[in-house]
Amino acid sequence: MVTEQATPRVTRRRVRTRANLLDAAFAVFAAKGFGRVSIEEVCEAAGYSRGAFYSNFDSLDELFFALYRQRADLIAEQVAGALALDGPDLDVPAAVDRVTEVLLLDLDWLLVKTDFLVHAARDPGVAQSLLEHRARLRGAIADRLSRARGLTELPAVLGDLDGAAHAVVAAYDGVTTQLLLDKDVEGARIWLKQLLTALLTDGSNPQRAH
Numbered sequence: 001m002v003t004e005q006a007t008p009r010v011t012r013r014r015v016r017t018r019a020n021l022l023d024a025a026f027a028v029f030a031a032k033g034f035g036r037v038s039i040e041e042v043c044e045a046a047g048y049s050r051g052a053f054y055s056n057f058d059s060l061d062e063l064f065f066a067l068y069r070q071r072a073d074l075i076a077e078q079v080a081g082a083l084a085l086d087g088p089d090l091d092v093p094a095a096v097d098r099v100t101e102v103l104l105l106d107l108d109w110l111l112v113k114t115d116f117l118v119h120a121a122r123d124p125g126v127a128q129s130l131l132e133h134r135a136r137l138r139g140a141i142a143d144r145l146s147r148a149r150g151l152t153e154l155p156a157v158l159g160d161l162d163g164a165a166h167a168v169v170a171a172y173d174g175v176t177t178q179l180l181l182d183k184d185v186e187g188a189r190i191w192l193k194q195l196l197t198a199l200l201t202d203g204s205n206p207q208r209a210h
Contacts, residue, residue: 018056020046022067030108034064034115061119065129068116071109076137078102083144092145092200100193103172105185110176138165145200155201164200171195 024046028037039060043053057063082098120127142165158164171192179188 014056017048017052021048021053021056021063022070025063025067026108026112029064029067029112029115034060034112034119061123061126064116064119065126067112068130069133071104071113072133072137075104076140078104079137080140080144083141093197096193096196096200100189100196103189103192105176105179105188107179107183107185110180113176114180134169138162138169141165141168155199158199167199168196171199 021042025037025042028041028045032041037060039050039053042060042063043050046052053063057066079099082102083095085095085098116130120130142161145161145164158167175188175192175195178191179185
């Protein structure tokens with residue numbers, strides 16, 4: 001009975017410790033870059049020992065991917081939530097408006113994301129994990145776009161729904177790369193809205209893009 005009462009407390013503490021380590025790592029990675037950060041720096045920023053770190057993560061690589069997955073999943077949820085509001089059908093221009101209004105465009109996140117992409121490019125194992133995650137995101141977008149046929153016909157130039165999903169992700173990647181350089185978040189939202197509207201419709205409803 002005593003053991004049953006103690007276990008939830010340990011579990012909650014561990015969850016909190018893991019969350020604090022992720023938050024601290026995010027701040028340190030954004031400030032210094034993944035390749036310039038040590039486990040000791042993450043522990044110091046979080047206020048924990050190396051023992052606490054290793055009870056949650058085997059390495060900085062594991063922590064880094066957990067951090068990437070956490071933020072990437074948030075973006076996927078934002079996109080899915082915005083696309084789900086139309087019910088059984090999908091009004092693409094209206095959905096584009098909603099997606100670009102809620103989508104995470106945080107400069108610190110983009111710095112961390114870029115570090116992760118460069119790291120993955122040099123490590124086939126990490127790259128495969130990242131490719132699988134991006135494939136799941138494209139699959140979710142393609143599935144939702146498949147319900148758009150009754151309201152908005154997708155341009156034939158995109159090919160199939162997977163091609164449209166690829167285009168959506170590529171547009172986001174391009175806009176966020178520019179955002180890293182010019183730091184213009186509002187401009188990035190406007191540009192992303194214009195790109196997605198042009199990609200996913202025939203462009204005959206231009207007021208949606210402003």
